[in-house]
Amino acid sequence: MLTSKKIAILMGGPGSERQVSLASGKAVLNALLSLGLDAVPVDVTATTFDLPAGTDLCFNLIHGTFGEDGQLQDILDKKGVPYTGARATSSRLAFDKNLAKQAFLKANVPTPRAEIIDCTHGAVLPSFPPPYVVKPPREGSSVGVHIVKTHDEAAAAIAKASIHSKDLLIEEFITGAELTVPIIDDMAYPIVHIIPPDGVYDMATKYPWLSGSPRGSQYICPADLDLETTLAVQAAALAAHRALGIEVYSRVDVMLDSENRPYVLEANTIPGMTETSLLPKSAAAAGLPFPQLCQKIAELSISRHA
Numbered sequence: 010m011l012t013s014k015k016i017a018i019l020m021g022g023p024g025s026e027r028q029v030s031l032a033s034g035k036a037v038l039n040a041l042l043s044l045g046l047d048a049v050p051v052d053v054t055a056t057t058f059d060l061p062a063g064t065d066l067c068f069n070l071i072h073g074t075f076g077e078d079g080q081l082q083d084i085l086d087k088k089g090v091p092y093t094g095a096r097a098t099s100s101r102l103a104f105d106k107n108l109a110k111q112a113f114l115k116a117n118v119p120t121p122r123a124e125i126i127d128c129t130h131g132a133v134l135p136s137f138p139p140p141y142v143v144k145p146p147r148e149g150s151s152v153g154v155h156i157v158k159t160h161d162e163a164a165a166a167i168a169k170a171s172i173h174s175k176d177l178l179i180e181e182f183i184t185g186a187e188l189t190v191p192i193i194d195d196m197a198y199p200i201v202h203i204i205p206p207d208g209v210y211d212m213a214t215k216y217p218w219l220s221g222s223p224r225g226s227q228y229i230c231p232a233d234l235d236l237e238t239t240l241a242v243q244a245a246a247l248a249a250h251r252a253l254g255i256e257v258y259s260r261v262d263v264m265l266d267s268e269n270r271p272y273v274l275e276a277n278t279i280p281g282m283t284e285t286s287l288l289p290k291s292a293a294a295a296g297l298p299f300p301q302l303c304q305k306i307a308e309l310s311i312s313r314h315a
Contacts (some may be wrong), residue, residue, distance in 0.1 A: 024074035073149030091314035116252035128171040140182035145173035190246035197243035202232035
């Protein structure tokens, strides 16, 4: 299906995750070239960009703002060029944590208790006590996220987060195992257990090569869980993916508490795609090597657009 197609690898972007996106883009580019496919890199530096003549498919690897929030999808829809992954509507829904939370609740997806607060006129405290997580609703890769463990920490954390957005999501802090579940073609793949060095999975521990952090997170895939728990976590992740209407693929983040109850946090529609990223780790555990993973995503995306 792809042998006669020109594939533009969209990477970089104008947002805060530009360097991570460039790494994903280069990895996918090399993977598709290794399969003998016609793939060309496109470094997107602004919200306006040109595509190579004759582009048949855009492989979208722009994480976070612009690439993952529906803006890029709207542009490509107007150009009439197919692209990988989620379409514009599901991208906007998944990227906005406030809207995604409402969709999870409506679909009875297990998810932490939460409250949206309006900080337009200054920091506002939620109605429930710490511990909780303060999240700007439209940022990726833990940008602006703060864990509040005591009442004394709350006002400062909320004030810092409100720099990114005035409508903040305050979410109950779930203690337990941090997991992520890739969904490809409406099927849950092996679970990845994330073990941050200091218990906090943030930009520094996600991308130590980018932040200069001396210690990165550890990953176990497949996660060491019993069958019943594995199926429950995968079912929760798949329910979240479906509740948001995400096309082709995603990666759903889930917390597992001390009683083995899963709580969905969010779904990522443009997850990291370096060879050491979490979705490729899971695919490899399922017997799908990285080049074939990239090919599968591209082929599914073309079929969905057709």
